[in-house]
Structure formats: C-alpha cells, structure tokens
Amino acid sequence: MDQLLQFLISGLTVGSIYALVALGFSIIYNASDVVNFAQGEFVMIGAMSAIFLLKDGMPYPAAVFCAIAITVLVGLALDKFAIEPAKNATVVTTIIITIGASIFLRGAALLIWGKEIYGLPPFSGDKPIVIGNATILPQNIWVMVGTGAAVLAVKYFFDKTLMGKAIMACSYNKKAAFLVGINVKQMLLVSYGLSAALGAAAGVLVAPITFMSYNSGVMLGLKGFCAAILGGMGSSMGAVAGGLLLGIIETIGAGFISSGYKDAIAFFVILVVLFIRPSGILGKAESDRV
Amino acid sequence: MKALDKIKIAVLCLCIGMTFCYGKALASDTVKIGSFLAVTGPASFLGDPELKTLQMYIDEINAKGGIDGKKIEFIHYDTKGKAKEAKNFVNRLIKKDKVDVIIGGTTSGNTLAVIDIVQKAKVPLISLAGSVKIIEPVKKWVFKTPHTDRMAAEKIFQDMKKRGITKIALITGNGGFDKSGRAQCFALAPKYGIEIVADEKYGNADTDMTTQLTKIRGTDAQAILNFGFGKAPAIVVKNIRQLGIKLPIYESHGVASKKFIELAGPAANGVRLPAAALIVADQLPANDPQKKVLLDYKKKYEAKYGPVSTFGGHAYDALFITVGAIERAKSSDPSKIRDEIEKTHGFVGTGGVFNMSPTDHLGLGLDAFKMIEVQDGNWKLLY
CATH class of the missing domain: 3.40.50.2300 (Response regulator)
Known part of the structure; x- marks a missing residue:
C-alpha cells in the first residue's frame, strides 16, 4: 500500500499530459463539431521546433515562444488551405481531411527534422522532489501547473469573452451565427490557431519528460483523444477530468493488476463509462440539437 | 505521311530490338543484389544506416570494376517496417527483378514473414534482424549477421x-x-x-x-x-x-x-x-583482428553520413559475406552463392569473426559481444 502514493503521483503526471493534449481537441470541436486528428502533430511540431531552435542557440524562453508561433502558423495554414476550401463538406469528410493533414505534417516533419529522437532540457532542473516515499520531477509539476493554467484560460475564453461565445455559437448553428453577424470563417481560423498554440504548449511542456520524434504525435494525440472522449468532448473541465482519470486508471491498473494489460484495462474502463454516459463524464447531452 | 510512319515504326522496332540485345549483354555482366529494409517507419533508425551502408559500399565496389568484373546491380525497396510490404517486395525481387541474392529484413518480424517465400524460390537471404528464430531451426536459404537476443x-x-x-x-x-x-x-x-x-x-x-x-x-x-x-x-x-x-x-x-x-x-x-x-572500436587492443575493419568502416561512413551505429555494421557484414561468396562461387547462380555463404570462414566483420557452417547460419561466438x-x-x- 505504500506504493499507492507513487502510483497516484505517476498517474497524475501521465494524466496531466493527456489532459493538456485533450484540451486542444475541445477548441476546434467547439467551433465546428470536428475532431481534429492533426492535434497530436501540433504537439509534435511545437516540441520539435523548440528543440531545434534551442539547438541553434536561441535562448530557452525565445525558443519556446517562437515554437508556439510556428505551430500557430501551421494551424492557420491547415485551416486556410485544407479545411476552408472544403467548407461545404460534412463533419465526417472534414475529419478525414484532418487525418490526411496529420499524415502530411508527419511526413513534412520527417523531411525537416529526420527520424532521430530528441529531448528538451527540463525547465528547472532534474532533481526529484520527495513526497513521503514517493518522488516527482520538477518538470511534472510544470506540466500540472501548465495544464491548470491552460484549462482556466480556455474556460474563461469560452465563458466570458465575446469571441469565445461567438465560436460556441458557430458550433450550435453556423447559419444562425452567420445571420447575427458572426464571421464564421474567421472564428474557425481563430479556433485552429488557438488549438495549435495549445498543442505546441503541451509539446514544449512534455518534451523534457517523454522525448520527441517526428511520429511522437500519434500516440499523444490518441491518448489525448481518449481523454477528451472520456471527459466529454468540448468541455474543458471534462478534458482535465478525462485526462487525469485515464492516467490514474492506467497506473493503478498497471500497478495492482498487470503492467502488460495497462492499456487494455484503461480502454475497458473507457468503454464502461461511455456505455453508461455516452457523452462522457462532463459532456452535455446531445438532445438540445434537434 | 504513311511512309514516314513506317520509318518511324521501323526505327522503333530497331530500338526495342537493340534494348533487348543490350539488356541481355548487360545481364551476364552483372550480379543482382536485392534488398528490402525499413528505411522509414518506426524501425527507420535501423534501416536507414543499413541502406546507406549498402549503397556506399556497392558504389565503391562498382567504381573499382565490380566483383571479378561483374558489376553489382542493386535493387532496393522500403518496407516501412511492415511485414505485409516485406512479403510483397520479396516476391517482386524474386519474380520480377530476378535477383540472385537478397539482403534484408531490418526487423525480425519482416524477416520471419518472408522466410517461406525465399525457401520456396531457392534464393539466399541474409537477414539484418536480431531474433534467434530466424536461424533456429536452420533453414537452408536463410542466414543472418546480427548477434541474437x-x-x-x-x-x-x-x-x-x-x-x-x-x-x-x-x-x-x-x-x-x-x-x-x-x-x-x-x-x-x-x-x-x-x-x-x-x-x-x-x-x-x-x-x-x-x-x-x-x-x-x-x-x-x-x-x-x-x-x-x-x-x-x-x-x-x-x-x-x-x-x-x-x-x-x-x-x-x-x-x-x-x-x-x-x-x-x-x-x-x-x-x-x-x-x-x-x-568501442578505438578502445580495442591493437592486436584485435576487428580493430582495422571497424575503424575503416567508421571513418568511411562518418565522412559521408555522420555518426555510425552498429546497425549499419550488420549491413556491411551481410554485403561482404555476399561479395566473398560470389567471388568464390565465380558465378551469379543463387544456389552456388548459397553454398559459398555457408562456407564463410574467418570473415572479420563489424559484428565479430564469422564462421558459418551447415548447422550455424550466423557463425558468431559469445566473444563477439x-x-x-x-x-x-x-x-x-x-x-
């Protein structure tokens, strides 16, 4: 039982990574009902850009800032050149376009940065912090704080700002939003830019822990997607709940049952949850959109 | 116009005919080495240096006039680490490209997937993958160069x-x-x-x-x-x-x-x-037989591509075991090449000193590690 504390800390560590990635999904979903499968690639591009800018001698904070800026440009370009031209496409078609975009971005990253795996130095040292008989790395605390800040910011954006509300309006009814004077096209562009920024921030935060290569976005994107579904797609609090829960289920499953079945246990729990609550733990029921 | 067309056709026929003759003449002067490696995908860090090594040394051998005057024709496909692709490409290497010997299978999965195909087609295969299952039990046409797990x-x-x-x-x-x-x-x-x-x-x-x-x-x-x-x-x-x-x-x-x-x-x-x-090539004692081979390979590879890895070395070993076998066989006949590969003895490679036999298709001792x-x-x- 003295291991439980470490399991929980490990679970929260992994879970906050998932939560941060899951959060990126919610913004584009809120704007257009589309699940952007290139979200994991945003994470990868953010991390890889930061790694290489740092290598080229840029100071750490500047490298992080530029990496996020680069990823935002990629996000905007994705909307401008792939999503917008297909504006009359159905949600499913658009989702397929994002899958295609993710493959394209992965290929581009392979050509630019090669196949090697890279790490980023931690923000503030590598010395583990001891809590009881468990330990945690400073970088893990950075991830948790980063996730917390991002969640509050996203929540504030959607609940309190005009632009956030306008984006939400687009998701409920594009035509009605257009009629009340919302520039739907622009809102979509903003949401892609924001979600790319969030992805890049996630990438920079997790790169010191998990290392990055051109295809690291796949797994992170998938786990983030699971977390988002578990918590309730589109809800920022849901993303956090889903992420942390997924992380803790994984570690408790691995710790007390079997590490070989870690993912199977996690997916089983997700299935059970979705069977009972199809819209996720904190997701709103779909009935209001007839 | 019609006369012109006829001339055109005649010229075309002539061209085709010539290509055939030329193709045949070329065929007898080359030996075809095929390879299927995971140059992209999750195992790319293995496959990439392997392919670079093969290309670098094959170019060098050809520039020096080939093996006993026979130029090497190198045909390569990228499996992306997928077993299904590996099967397709090996079939293509054997049936369409008609290669004499195959180097490859970057991963154990890719190699195990094609063993039946090369055994049936009777084409020698030298694998670059780790698993002991590739050579145990011994398969007549299958060899490998990396140390086993x-x-x-x-x-x-x-x-x-x-x-x-x-x-x-x-x-x-x-x-x-x-x-x-x-x-x-x-x-x-x-x-x-x-x-x-x-x-x-x-x-x-x-x-x-x-x-x-x-x-x-x-x-x-x-x-x-x-x-x-x-x-x-x-x-x-x-x-x-x-x-x-x-x-x-x-x-x-x-x-x-x-x-x-x-x-x-x-x-x-x-x-x-x-x-x-x-x-650790530079830390080996001077009398170690591998030292020269290793330092040479390292120098050449690093001059062209950057830091070496042991994985590229497996390709080096496979290529030179093949070249040695072709030299001794004095032929590009797959079954003669196979027999000579099996007789490889005292070959100093990057992985160790290889001594193959009908019961050991790897030929490395524990001291190779x-x-x-x-x-x-x-x-x-x-x-």
Whole structure:
C-alpha cells in the first residue's frame, strides 16, 4: 500500500499530459463539431521546433515562444488551405481531411527534422522532489501547473469573452451565427490557431519528460483523444477530468493488476463509462440539437 | 505521311530490338543484389544506416570494376517496417527483378514473414534482424549477421554471475524485439542460476514507467534488466534514478547508440550492456583482428553520413559475406552463392569473426559481444 502514493503521483503526471493534449481537441470541436486528428502533430511540431531552435542557440524562453508561433502558423495554414476550401463538406469528410493533414505534417516533419529522437532540457532542473516515499520531477509539476493554467484560460475564453461565445455559437448553428453577424470563417481560423498554440504548449511542456520524434504525435494525440472522449468532448473541465482519470486508471491498473494489460484495462474502463454516459463524464447531452 | 510512319515504326522496332540485345549483354555482366529494409517507419533508425551502408559500399565496389568484373546491380525497396510490404517486395525481387541474392529484413518480424517465400524460390537471404528464430531451426536459404537476443541475454547473465547477482527484475516493452528478448531471458535464467523476481511491461510509446519501477522497488531484486530499444529505455533509466533506486541497471544491445546516452543524460552512467565492438572500436587492443575493419568502416561512413551505429555494421557484414561468396562461387547462380555463404570462414566483420557452417547460419561466438559500461557520458569497454 505504500506504493499507492507513487502510483497516484505517476498517474497524475501521465494524466496531466493527456489532459493538456485533450484540451486542444475541445477548441476546434467547439467551433465546428470536428475532431481534429492533426492535434497530436501540433504537439509534435511545437516540441520539435523548440528543440531545434534551442539547438541553434536561441535562448530557452525565445525558443519556446517562437515554437508556439510556428505551430500557430501551421494551424492557420491547415485551416486556410485544407479545411476552408472544403467548407461545404460534412463533419465526417472534414475529419478525414484532418487525418490526411496529420499524415502530411508527419511526413513534412520527417523531411525537416529526420527520424532521430530528441529531448528538451527540463525547465528547472532534474532533481526529484520527495513526497513521503514517493518522488516527482520538477518538470511534472510544470506540466500540472501548465495544464491548470491552460484549462482556466480556455474556460474563461469560452465563458466570458465575446469571441469565445461567438465560436460556441458557430458550433450550435453556423447559419444562425452567420445571420447575427458572426464571421464564421474567421472564428474557425481563430479556433485552429488557438488549438495549435495549445498543442505546441503541451509539446514544449512534455518534451523534457517523454522525448520527441517526428511520429511522437500519434500516440499523444490518441491518448489525448481518449481523454477528451472520456471527459466529454468540448468541455474543458471534462478534458482535465478525462485526462487525469485515464492516467490514474492506467497506473493503478498497471500497478495492482498487470503492467502488460495497462492499456487494455484503461480502454475497458473507457468503454464502461461511455456505455453508461455516452457523452462522457462532463459532456452535455446531445438532445438540445434537434 | 504513311511512309514516314513506317520509318518511324521501323526505327522503333530497331530500338526495342537493340534494348533487348543490350539488356541481355548487360545481364551476364552483372550480379543482382536485392534488398528490402525499413528505411522509414518506426524501425527507420535501423534501416536507414543499413541502406546507406549498402549503397556506399556497392558504389565503391562498382567504381573499382565490380566483383571479378561483374558489376553489382542493386535493387532496393522500403518496407516501412511492415511485414505485409516485406512479403510483397520479396516476391517482386524474386519474380520480377530476378535477383540472385537478397539482403534484408531490418526487423525480425519482416524477416520471419518472408522466410517461406525465399525457401520456396531457392534464393539466399541474409537477414539484418536480431531474433534467434530466424536461424533456429536452420533453414537452408536463410542466414543472418546480427548477434541474437539469446547471445545478449547470455552475456548479461554471465556478467551478473560474476558480480554475484542472483535475483533480477525484468522490464520489457511491447515490441517484437522486447518480447523475444524477454522469452530468451526466461529460457536462460535457470542455466545461470538467476531468478526473475519481477516481470514488468510497458508500451514502447509510453511517457512514464515509474509505476512498473515502483513495483520493482518493492521486490528483493538485486539488479534491473531492461530489454528494449528506441526512446523507452532512456525513460526507464531516468525513472529509475528519479525513484532513487540504486540497483545496477542492465540494458540490451538495442540501446547501443549514442542517442541513448544523449537522451538519458547523467542517468545513463553505470548502465551496462552487451554490444558489438563497433561503438568501442578505438578502445580495442591493437592486436584485435576487428580493430582495422571497424575503424575503416567508421571513418568511411562518418565522412559521408555522420555518426555510425552498429546497425549499419550488420549491413556491411551481410554485403561482404555476399561479395566473398560470389567471388568464390565465380558465378551469379543463387544456389552456388548459397553454398559459398555457408562456407564463410574467418570473415572479420563489424559484428565479430564469422564462421558459418551447415548447422550455424550466423557463425558468431559469445566473444563477439563486448560488455560495455556507460561512464561519464561515454562507452567504456569492460571486456
């Protein structure tokens, strides 16, 4: 039982990574009902850009800032050149376009940065912090704080700002939003830019822990997607709940049952949850959109 | 107009005819080596240096006039690490390209998938993959150059025995290499009097292994053995240090590249692993037969592409075993080449000194592996 504390800390560590990635999904979903499968690639591009800018001698904070800026440009370009031209496409078609975009971005990253795996130095040292008989790395605390800040910011954006509300309006009814004077096209562009920024921030935060290569976005994107579904797609609090829960289920499953079945246990729990609550733990029921 | 058309057709026919003649003339002067490697995809860090090595040396051989005047025609396909693609490409190499010998199968999965095809088509195959299953039981047409995972496990257990370690914790990934290594550890442990007290697993794309290691911390293991490759072992080693576990750490030959030390940082210090001599070539004693071969290969590869890895070395060994066999066979007949590959004796390669036989299609002894320790961010040859 003295291991439980470490399991929980490990679970929260992994879970906050998932939560941060899951959060990126919610913004584009809120704007257009589309699940952007290139979200994991945003994470990868953010991390890889930061790694290489740092290598080229840029100071750490500047490298992080530029990496996020680069990823935002990629996000905007994705909307401008792939999503917008297909504006009359159905949600499913658009989702397929994002899958295609993710493959394209992965290929581009392979050509630019090669196949090697890279790490980023931690923000503030590598010395583990001891809590009881468990330990945690400073970088893990950075991830948790980063996730917390991002969640509050996203929540504030959607609940309190005009632009956030306008984006939400687009998701409920594009035509009605257009009629009340919302520039739907622009809102979509903003949401892609924001979600790319969030992805890049996630990438920079997790790169010191998990290392990055051109295809690291796949797994992170998938786990983030699971977390988002578990918590309730589109809800920022849901993303956090889903992420942390997924992380803790994984570690408790691995710790007390079997590490070989870690993912199977996690997916089983997700299935059970979705069977009972199809819209996720904190997701709103779909009935209001007839 | 019509007359002109006729002339055109006649010229065309002539051209086609000439190409045929030329093609035939060319065919008798070349020997065709085919390869299927995972140059992109998850195993690209293996396949990429392998292909570069093959291309570099084949160009060099051709520039010098080929093997006994026969130029090498090199045909390559990228499997992306997928077994299905490997099957398709090997069929194509045999049926369409009509190659005389095949080098490849970057991964064990890719190689095992094509064994039946080459056995049936009677074309010799030299694999660049690790699993012992490729050559055991012996298949007539299949050879390989990399050390096996069984040899790695034996070398590690020998070292543990020397240090008096009898209880170990095993932690492995979910890839083919990891699983095969794990099976070998379980099969060999009793022979060395070693008890495996913990058997933990992780996914190769996982971001954190502290849970599994916390469980290991709760056992009475005297050392931790991690069989894996890619980024996961670096995370494992970092997590072990994070948890303050002081046990000796053993890794497999899968991490024998500078990348591992770079990723794991100071946490890698003290980690022991068995590896081919390439990464410690300059530390070998001057009378070591491999020293010259290794330094030559390293110099050439690094001048052209950057840091060497042992994986490219496996391709070097496979290519020169093939070249030697073609020279001795004085023919490009696949079955004669096969017979000569099997007779390879005393060939000094990057992986060790190869002595093949009808019962041993690898031909390396346990001494081909060196025990290495990471010290101050560098490899140190122990013995």
